[in-house]
Amino acid sequence: MQEKSVTSTLVPRVRFAPSPTGFLHVGSARTFIFNWLYARHNGGTMILRLDDTDVERNTQQSVDSIFEGLKWLNLGWDEEYKQSERLELHRKVAWAIFEKDLAYRDFTPAHTGDGEKSGAQGTWLFNAEARERSAAESERRAAAGEPFALRFRVPRDAGQIVRFTDAVYGEQAKATADIEDFALLRSDGMPTYHLASCADDADLQISHIIRGQDHLTNTFKHVLIFEAAGVTPPQFAHLPLLVAPDGTKLSKRRHGPVVSVTTYRDAGFLAEAFINFLCLLGWSPKDDRTNMAVKELREIFSLEGINRSNAVVNFKEPAATTEERFDPKAVWLNAEHIRGLSVEDLSGRLLPIVLGAGFDVTPEKMLQITPLIRERIKLLSEVLSAADFFFVDQLPPYDAAELIPQKGDAAMASRVLEKAQVVLAGVEFKHDPLDHALRAAAQELGVKAGQMFQPIRVAVCGRKNAPPLFETLEVLGKEMTLARVQRAIGYLN
């Protein structure tokens, strides 16, 4: 009936349409990203539409969370709408459907209990009394001020089938006998999601609806609405759902903040890495690539690469701490992206985090520190634990036993540090001179290089695991180094 794929020859217009009833979670973020990628890949338009027709459940906090998350993703969009500002359009469409006798008034009070939600009893299709009511009586009761919902009159002729082709799930068909007479307008006059969504998609000339698979079966209703409104339905592409390790859908209440986008931002993820990670969930480039920049993703993204089965976001339950609670692949990818950043770029991102934690560091010093930790942090926030000793004048107390080298004793530690004190006082604080001087000192003392280095490392860093010694000393400077060595000698006595 409709010419097929008319839209594919046009410039695509896609939309991300979150309803502000909760924070922006990773599943929504992926839907946004896939829409954006599709739009950009095809030179199309990306639209952000707030589907806020459920006044009861909408919150400003949720709106803020959505914008905060999207802003961090830094992908942007071209047009922006709010459904609550388009109510007239929705009603117009609903009543136009009513005029065609494809909808009717239902005066039955709304179901309040949610007993039928679980559906232990058979499927509710329609209320025959309401559906068959005469136009005259319908008009009379409406005129008398009796509240009613407007319901779609789903065709009941035997054997009628609603069809559409999904770009991901293929040919879809459902008998109208299995579709209930869903509501278009609530008794308070507000449009339902189905109506508002379709009315807006038609009005905004959306060419491709890319959304979660939870809408796959709703799409039959939507096709019915589009056709009743005299519009060719857009093309559909449903995305497999993102689920928690326990297989259930992502929920903040159940799974904690790991499912919220801003948690990733605050934990020190790079937006690009986060996007990269999300793209690998439910979509594949079909080759062995994993580490991809947004630019690359946008070049190769296509609907054909989307899978059909749900993907697990492999996070740990709320109890786990920072790095531990995220999907290990997301963390690894983030480390990969961090390593791919230039020192200048990385340093610029690290600086505000360090400053924000109350440390005093100059951009110049941060620039010196950055190469020493670039390969040692997986999350930006780890700069605080990886480079802490650079940011303070005096080291917090540490265990003096750490000063004792492998296969050595406290006496050896003392000898090493005392020797170091002398040697370091007379050497230029550059990598090579430090290297030569300290190795020579080790030889003089008759200890291994490692036995020489460890006490010094612990003396200046306060722990064993730290960046390479000479680079560290170079950044720390002679004065600071000698003071810390002096202090360590004190700990040993």
Add this chain to the structure above:
RNA sequence: GGCGCUAUCGUCUAGGGGUCAGGACGGAAGAUUCUCAAUCUUCAAACCCGGGUUCGAUUCCCGGUAGCGCUACCA
């Protein structure tokens, strides 16, 4: 209950009538190294079950099972 969707290593996935079923993360072992990290090498690890079609099914078909979704005047 009804309707729909899905099913490859622990996780994300590639593949497809005949493959040593490939890659990545994570895990294990080793190399390198001043510690840690990074890097490199190696190893362990999967086709849900049952029928059918076929010379041959993990792949195609049917059934089962399981998971998920929808079944609201939520979205």
